[in-house]
Amino acid sequence: MKNAMIIYQSKKGTTRQFGSEIGKLLNKKGIQTKVLSLEEAEKCSIQEYDYLFLGCWTKGLMVINQHPDKDWKNFASSLEIPENTRVNLFTTYKIAAGSMFSRMKKCLPSLNGNMGLELKSKNGDLSDDNAWIIDKTIK
Numbered sequence: 132m133k134n135a136m137i138i139y140q141s142k143k144g145t146t147r148q149f150g151s152e153i154g155k156l157l158n159k160k161g162i163q164t165k166v167l168s169l170e171e172a173e174k175c176s177i178q179e180y181d182y183l184f185l186g187c188w189t190k191g192l193m194v195i196n197q198h199p200d201k202d203w204k205n206f207a208s209s210l211e212i213p214e215n216t217r218v219n220l221f222t223t224y225k226i227a228a229g230s231m232f233s234r235m236k237k238c239l240p241s242l243n244g245n246m247g248l249e250l251k252s253k254n255g256d257l258s259d260d261n262a263w264i265i266d267k268t269i270k
Contacts, residue, residue: 132161132162132163133161133162133163133181133182133269134162134163134164134165134179134180134181134182135154135157135162135163135164135165135180135181135182135183135184136164136165136167136172136175136177136180136182136183136184137150137151137153137154137157137164137165137166137167137184137186138150138167138168138169138172138183138184138185138186138206139166139167139168139169139185139186139187139221140168140169140186140187140188140199140200140202140203140206141168141187141188141223142188142200143188144255145188145223145252145254145255146186146187146188146221146222146223146255147168147255148255148256149186149221149223149250149252149255149256149257150166150184150186150221151166152255152256152257153184153221153250153257153261153265154166155257156257156262156265156266157182157265157269160265160266160269162181162182162269169187169202169203169206172206173206177210177212177213177216178213180213180216181215181216181217182216182217182219182247182269183212183216183217183218183219184219184220184221185207185218185219185220185221185235185239186220186221186222186223187199187200187203187222187235188200188222188223188224189222189223189224189225189228189229189231191229196229196230197224197227197228197229197230197231197234198230198231198234199231199234199235199238203235203238204238207235207238207239208238208239208240210239210241211241212239212241212242212245214245215245216245217245217247218239218242218245218246218247219247219248219249219250220232220235220236220248220249220250221248221249221250221251221252222235222250222251222252223251223252223253223254223255224251224252224253225253228251231251232249247268248264248265248268250264250265
């Protein structure tokens with residue numbers, strides 16, 4: 132059975148909700164899923180997971196200079212991503228996600244070409260489009 136770990140950093144609960152929605156969909160698709168906050172994940176190993184979803188809220192000016200929070204950057208840069216683990220990114224935002232995904236990727240030194248999805252949500256809900264993309268990708 133395939134498995135996934137979803138790690139999120141949430142300021143007001145929106146990113147937590149989005150991570151949970153992704154986890155529910157993966158569970159429905161038969162993928163055993165663990166959803167953890169950044170703080171909880173610091174104590175866990177990601178070595179046995181087929182899919183890793185990393186999420187954070189969008190910090191920065193309204194439509195420019197979006198970037199992950201310092202704690203997320205530190206956590207992501209310390210990860211040793213296994214060669215066979217597919218890494219997916221997700222973020223929540225107020226107005227625009229802008230340069231968020233490129234900034235998130237810069238924090239992940241050991242991607243090994245295993246970059247997967249980039250999912251975003253304004254309100255923490257999993258849109259039909261995002262659900263379709265996830266479904267198509269995990270088959």
